[in-house]
Amino acid sequence: MPRIKGSHNAILTGMMGAEAAFEAIRDGRSGDTLEGYEEAYAGSSVYKELKTVRNVKPLWSKLGTALGIPMGGLDMWVNSLFGFSFFGTLSHGKTDAASLKPARNFKPIDYPKPDGVLSFDKLTNVSFTNTYHEEDQPVHLKVKDLALQKSSEYDVYAGPSARYCPAGVYEWVKDDGGAMRFQINSQNCIHCKTCDIKDPNLNINWTVPEGGGGPAYSNT
Numbered sequence: 246m247p248r249i250k251g252s253h254n255a256i257l258t259g260m261m262g263a264e265a266a267f268e269a270i271r272d273g274r275s276g277d278t279l280e281g282y283e284e285a286y287a288g289s290s291v292y293k294e295l296k297t298v299r300n301v302k303p304l305w306s307k308l309g310t311a312l313g314i315p316m317g318g319l320d321m322w323v324n325s326l327f328g329f330s331f332f333g334t335l336s337h338g339k340t341d342a343a344s345l346k347p348a349r350n351f352k353p354i355d356y357p358k359p360d361g362v363l364s365f366d367k368l369t370n371v372s373f374t375n376t377y378h379e380e381d382q383p384v385h386l387k388v389k390d391l392a393l394q395k396s397s398e399y400d401v402y403a404g405p406s407a408r409y410c411p412a413g414v415y416e417w418v419k420d421d422g423g424a425m426r427f428q429i430n431s432q433n434c435i436h437c438k439t440c441d442i443k444d445p446n447l448n449i450n451w452t453v454p455e456g457g458g459g460p461a462y463s464n465t
């Protein structure tokens with residue numbers, strides 16, 4: 246949490262993976278494990294940077310803001326100065342999927358509408374990613390059990406996929422007979438993989454799309 250630097254860490258770890266794959270191809274290997282990637286990661290600046298802050302979010306989640314944040318700061322300080330933590334390595338306690346609670350326990354939040362100046366609707370934001378997938382390619386987001394998606398994700402949790410997905414891929418729409426249908430607009434997917442870990446039943450599996458489709462950030 247104190248080191249939100251996803252892009253540069255993604256680039257660095259991607260380079261490590263590519264180098265490990267290159268070495269394997271150069272040595273004529275195939276179908277084995279790229280152990281060189283794990284070793285490169287363990288000795289990298291990314292690992293060092295993230296190891297120092299590993300307990301901050303678990304401490305915050307377990308102890309709350311007033312106590313958890315100062316304890317997290319203290320833990321980072323001890324880690325940076327002495328290279329160890331009094332807590333060892335704390336876990337988060339539960340997965341992202343398991344942290345969802347039934348919708349009946351909550352009141353819906355009435356968010357203000359995007360003003361088109363400082364805030365924009367989802368599909369406008371998706372357009373900035375230049376996401377492209379072949380129209381007729383197989384859906385790369387696989388729902389293992391559609392009946393479970395309706396009986397649990399929709400009926401119990403009020404369809405959180407329509408809100409946590411940043412690209413508006415998932416929608417619950419009423420069909421002509423009035424029944425709710427899970428619609429997947431997979432061509433909008435920006436490959437964040439949230440659905441793969443956040444669905445309450447781990448019922449959605451993100452797979453690699455055909456033909457290298459996906460976001461193409463132009464930085465303009």
Ligand code: SF4
Nearest residue numbers: 410434435437438440
């Ligand atoms: S990977 Fe991300 S963008 Fe794609 S469908 Fe899942 S949540 Fe939406």
